[in-house]
Amino acid sequence: xxxxxxxxxxxxxxxFAKADVLSDLQHRxxxxxxxxxxxxxxxxxxxxxxAYRVLPMLVAMPxxxxxxxxxxxxxxALGVPVVTRGAGTGLSGGALPLERGVLLVMSRxxxxxxxxxxxxxxxxxPGVRNLAISEAAAPYGLYYAPDPxxxxxxxxxxxxxxxxxxxxxxxxxxxxxxxxxxxxxTIEGERMSLGAEALDAPGFDLLALFNGSEGMLGVITEITxxxxxxxxxxxxxxxxFDDVEKAGEAVGDIIAAGIIPGGLEMMDRLxxxxxxxxxxxxxxxxxxxxxxxxxxxxxxxVDDDCATVRGVLExxxxxxxxxxxxxxxxxxxxxxxxxxxxxxxxxxxxxxxMDGTIPRRELPRVLNGIAEISRESGLRVANxxxxxxxxxxxxxxxxxxxxxxxxxxxxxxxxxxxxxxNAGGSITGEHGVGRExxxxxxxxxxxxxxxxxxxxxxxxxxxxxxxxxKNIPTLARCAEFGAMHVHHNQLPHPELPRF
Amino acid sequence: xxxxxTSLPDRDISARLCEQVGEAHERHAPLRIVGGDxxxxxxxxxxxxxxxxxxxxxIIHYDPVELIVTARAGTPLEDxxxxxxxxxxxxxxxxxxxxxxxxxxGAVASGMAGPRRPWAGATRDLVLGSRVITQQGKLLRFGGxxxxxxxxxxxxxxxxxxxxxxxxxxxVSFKVLPxxxxxxDLRLAMPLDEALSxxxxxxxxxxxxxxxxxxxxxxxxxxxxxxSSVDATRQELGGETLEPGxxxxxxxxxxxxxxxxxxxxxxxxxxxxxxxxxxLDDSHSDTLYDWAGCQRFVKTSLExxxxxxxxxAVGGHATCYTPAAQGGSDSPFTPLHxxxxxxxxxxxxxxxxxxxxxxxxxxxxx
Numbered sequence: 025x026x027x028x029x030x031x032x033x034x035x036x037x038x039x040f041a042k043a044d045v046l047s048d049l050q051h052r053x054x055x056x057x058x059x060x061x062x063x064x065x066x067x068x069x070x071x072x073x074x075a076y077r078v079l080p081m082l083v084a085m086p087x088x089x090x091x092x093x094x095x096x097x098x099x100x101a102l103g104v105p106v107v108t109r110g111a112g113t114g115l116s117g118g119a120l121p122l123e124r125g126v127l128l129v130m131s132r133x134x135x136x137x138x139x140x141x142x143x144x145x146x147x148x149x150p151g152v153r154n155l156a157i158s159e160a161a162a163p164y165g166l167y168y169a170p171d172p173x174x175x176x177x178x179x180x181x182x183x184x185x186x187x188x189x190x191x192x193x194x195x196x197x198x199x200x201x202x203x204x205x206x207x208x209x210t211i212e213g214e215r216m217s218l219g220a221e222a223l224d225a226p227g228f229d230l231l232a233l234f235n236g237s238e239g240m241l242g243v244i245t246e247i248t249x250x251x252x253x254x255x256x257x258x259x260x261x262x263x264x265f266d267d268v269e270k271a272g273e274a275v276g277d278i279i280a281a282g283i284i285p286g287g288l289e290m291m292d293r294l295x296x297x298x299x300x301x302x303x304x305x306x307x308x309x310x311x312x313x314x315x316x317x318x319x320x321x322x323x324x325x326v327d328d329d330c331a332t333v334r335g336v337l338e339x340x341x342x343x344x345x346x347x348x349x350x351x352x353x354x355x356x357x358x359x360x361x362x363x364x365x366x367x368x369x370x371x372x373x374x375x376x377x378m379d380g381t382i383p384r385r386e387l388p389r390v391l392n393g394i395a396e397i398s399r400e401s402g403l404r405v406a407n408x409x410x411x412x413x414x415x416x417x418x419x420x421x422x423x424x425x426x427x428x429x430x431x432x433x434x435x436x437x438x439x440x441x442x443x444x445x446n447a448g449g450s451i452t453g454e455h456g457v458g459r460e461x462x463x464x465x466x467x468x469x470x471x472x473x474x475x476x477x478x479x480x481x482x483x484x485x486x487x488x489x490x491x492x493x494k495n496i497p498t499l500a501r502c503a504e505f506g507a508m509h510v511h512h513n514q515l516p517h518p519e520l521p522r523f
Numbered sequence: 524x525x526x527x528x529t530s531l532p533d534r535d536i537s538a539r540l541c542e543q544v545g546e547a548h549e550r551h552a553p554l555r556i557v558g559g560d561x562x563x564x565x566x567x568x569x570x571x572x573x574x575x576x577x578x579x580x581x582i583i584h585y586d587p588v589e590l591i592v593t594a595r596a597g598t599p600l601e602d603x604x605x606x607x608x609x610x611x612x613x614x615x616x617x618x619x620x621x622x623x624x625x626x627x628x629g630a631v632a633s634g635m636a637g638p639r640r641p642w643a644g645a646t647r648d649l650v651l652g653s654r655v656i657t658q659q660g661k662l663l664r665f666g667g668x669x670x671x672x673x674x675x676x677x678x679x680x681x682x683x684x685x686x687x688x689x690x691x692x693x694x695v696s697f698k699v700l701p702x703x704x705x706x707x708d709l710r711l712a713m714p715l716d717e718a719l720s721x722x723x724x725x726x727x728x729x730x731x732x733x734x735x736x737x738x739x740x741x742x743x744x745x746x747x748x749x750x751s752s753v754d755a756t757r758q759e760l761g762g763e764t765l766e767p768g769x770x771x772x773x774x775x776x777x778x779x780x781x782x783x784x785x786x787x788x789x790x791x792x793x794x795x796x797x798x799x800x801x802x803l804d805d806s807h808s809d810t811l812y813d814w815a816g817c818q819r820f821v822k823t824s825l826e827x828x829x830x831x832x833x834x835x836a837v838g839g840h841a842t843c844y845t846p847a848a849q850g851g852s853d854s855p856f857t858p859l860h861x862x863x864x865x866x867x868x869x870x871x872x873x874x875x876x877x878x879x880x881x882x883x884x885x886x887x888x889x
Contacts, residue, residue, distance in 0.1 A: 029665050030754065049700070109853075117628075141727060142723040142726070142727070142796065143795060143796040143797050144726060144727065144796065145796070164726070164727065165727055166727065186673065187673045187677075189671055193670065193671060197644065197648065197673065200648075200677070200783050201644060201648050210862070210866075214862045215862065216862040216863050216866070217859065217860065217863070220793070220795070220838065220839070220840070220862070221795035221796070221838050222793040222794050222795050222817060222838065222839045222840065223640065223641060223645065223793060223814065224634070224645065224684075224793050224859040225818050225840065225842050226842070226856045226858075226859060227856070227859050227863065227864075227867055227886075228681060228684070228685050228689070228728050228867055228870060229634075229647055229680055229681055229683060229684050229685070230681075230863070232647055232677050232680035232681060232683075232865065233676060233677055233680070235677065236673045236676075236677060237676060237677075238719070249698035251726055251731040251732075252729075253726075253728050254729065255729050256729055258720045262820055276588040276589075279588055279590060280587065280588045280717070282611060282701035282702075282704065282767075283701070284701065286702065321729065321748070321749070321752070322729060322730075322731065322748070322751070322752035322755070323748065324749065324751030324752055324755060325731075325748060325749030325750075325751050325752045327751075328749055328750070328751060329749070330840040381670070381672055382669065383586070383588060383591070383668055383669060383672045384588070385586065385588070390618045400524065412670075412673065413669075413671050414589075414669050414670055415670070415671045447666075448668060448669075450667065450669055450671075450672040450673075450674050452672070452673050452674050453669070453670075453671035453672060453673065454673060455670055455673075456673055457673070457674055457675070462672075465674060465675065468674050468675075469674075469675060470663075472657070472661050472663055472665045473664065473665065473675070476657060476663060476665075476678065476874070477676050479873040479874060480676050480678070480681075480870070480873065480874075481676075482869075482873055483866055483869035483870040483872075483873045484866060484869075495675075496675065496676075501800050507565060
């Protein structure tokens with residue numbers, strides 16, 4: 025368990041007393057809403073990774089940028105850490121509070137500042153919900169492409185901080201591909217603008233660096249996103265397979281046929297059964313795996329592509345192929361996938377969601393490896409997979425009320441991530457490192473690479489006050505916990521890129 | 524452009540490059556990082572010993588089904604793109620080539636992208652990972668050969684466009700895409716204002732447009748996608764067929780437009796979508812509109828200040844492509860906002876404390 029910030033290995037914090045910080049902030053920023061009583065702080069003790077809970081020292085809920093500026097400058101002067109939080113839906117504990125830190129909650133900044141249909145951009149405050157962007161753009165025939173499963177609730181500021189993905193990444197990219205500019209306030213309380221409404225900006229690409237930086241480099245206060253024209257039509261095919269491996273190969277075959285689907289998702293038997301039981305999407309209960317393949321674009325092209333994909337799936341050995349007749353049935357097909365997490369949640373008191381990515385060709389081997397870990401540990405694992413882009417979400421089922429089972433689930437999760445790294449993949453495709461995967465970072469990166477990350481951080485936050493203990497482990501932490509992840513320092517497949 | 528060999532064997536000389544960087548770091552001796560040396564016009568001149576990466580070449584790994592290719596920085600773009608074309612794939616950001624020697628390292632370091640950029644993304648959008656030689660001469664890996672990866676900071680994208688000022692790119696992994704099934708180029712006679720408003724309207728529809736330029740009374744369009752949609756769009760838009768090779772000539776700055784008269788400099792303006800023609804588009808200047816108007820090339824004898832002022836007034840920026848030695852600006856890139864500049868300097872201090880990597884290439888101060 026990595027929950028508590030440990031000064032001995034995560035870095036020493038400045039000596040300060042809660043009462044002093046509170047009175048300093050109250051005095052200097054009288055308009056700032058500050059929570060400090062335990063009962064007021066309690067709702068903020070966790071984000072979407074609810075197994076990790078820490079009561080923050082203070083919660084700040086500003087509603088204007090001048091207050092954010094002053095708050096950061098004061099925290100900088102006093103040496104008080106700041107953890108920024110958006111909607112609190114993150115799954116890696118990126119917004120997990122610090123017992124000795126201020127939690128800066130940006131959820132009051134909810135304004136859609138402007139939508140420019142001709143430039144196809146939207147200017148947003150960070151607390152605007154992901155789905156609200158597409159809803160506001162729809163009257164212009166436009167939408168915002170990245171659609172993480174939590175899109176009803178998650179906010180765009182958090183999406184940028186985590187470089188959030190979704191089911192349409194292969195074709196439309198992650199958040200980093202769809203954000204053109206961010207406004208930032210640094211820990212020193214200075215404002216800067218990164219990126220541009222033009223398609224590029226002079227100097228280093230700090231905009232790309234800030235995407236996915238997990239609140240470690242600055243506080244994002246405004247975001248301009250790129251909007252896309254709504255596709256004329258979207259059609260979805262569902263193919264059943266009696267063998268997971270065949271389904272995995274079919275994914276490669278579709279891409280080899282020169283087709284980039286809007287979405288290409290795979291679910292294994294346990295996930296299919298859970299989803300079917302929950303939403304009755306008409307999924308085949310006897311299948312070992314299903315593929316959902318969405319093709320979108322101009323009607324004539326989509327019809328051509330549907331025919332091509334159908335041929336590919338037949339050749340790949342699909343036992344059944346169904347095409348949604350209309351948008352209503354398409355929504356039904358997707359409902360099982362989009363509800364896979366809560367559906368699996370009904371099978372078990374608790375589940376733990378992983379987020380590794382692998383090269384697609386490694387899928388059969390990694391799935392076999394997961395099955396083996398599952399057998400050994402006695403914990404069931406359901407697999408939901410953004411097959412098109414190699415992003416796996418194994419869901420580990422456990423019961424936190426059983427002694428030691430949370431720790432066992434975490435251990436299983438850690439081993440699955442190492443499996444991904446050893447297959448040439450990454451410990452996180454879209455959920456972020458946060459606090460949750462801080463130790464696994466030591467198996468993905470070596471000490472020199474981690475040192476470079478600390479150097480990047482130092483350029484923006486030399487006193488390491490922004491979200492300390494997250495995203496990038498200290499070398500002390502890797503020395504303490506990293507060694508056990510690389511077994512005897514021997515990586516299988518040393519020829520594979522092990523980034 | 525110098526006369527550099529184009530037919531070298533595939534080799535991994537990263538160990539030697541690391542050693543050279545390590546030595547330069549020891550001696551506080553700056554390096555000028557050189558691949559094909561075809562992009563020297565882009566940025567300020569660097570007076571330093573060359574670090575020659577041209578021999579570090581070859582495709583390390585290409586898996587068409589994974590849509591990923593990894594190649595060494597010295598690999599000629601021509602070779603890489605030919606290998607991709609064999610599998611009907613491409614680098615969708617359409618990197619310019621300024622000669623057969625142009626390397627992928629130079630393409631990524633400069634971050635320049637061709638006519639498809641507004642529709643297919645920038646160079647950095649397709650970069651998935653890299654191996655980088657750091658100031659101490661260590662070869663480190665960031666990102667990798669997967670589409671989605673949010674572990675650690677995005678060092679590879681930071682290196683893209685940094686022109687070698689933060690480290691040496693040793694190899695780069697890209698996302699590649701299938702070449703479109705159908706393709707058609709069009710020219711439509713049309714005045715500028717009508718072309719710009721037409722492009723804004725077309726841009727709101729899901730049409731298979733992948734390049735849009737305007738020059739000398741003509742709107743020039745490229746359609747790419749499925750056969751059905753390309754045919755239908757062509758039918759709708761009308762116009763004549765454009766001569767082949769136009770987009771490559773535009774991409775590589777070989778179009779007749781790019782011939783300068785005495786006293787003129789070539790500028791690249793990067794502007795927000797739907798920016799009206801700038802006031803500098805006057806009788807002293809000539810403008811070619813690319814990227815549906817977001818990228819404009821201007822031949823002008825106007826002062827630097829006049830060009831920059833006009834761009835920044837509309838939220839854009841200007842880069843001078845004519846080297847100072849040939850009468851161009853000695854600060855080719857637009858000056859940074861002071862807070863942004865402060866963080867640039869700090870980054871440079873962190874990643875290149877002794878100023879050995881292409882010092883002054885982007886800005887005189889670092």
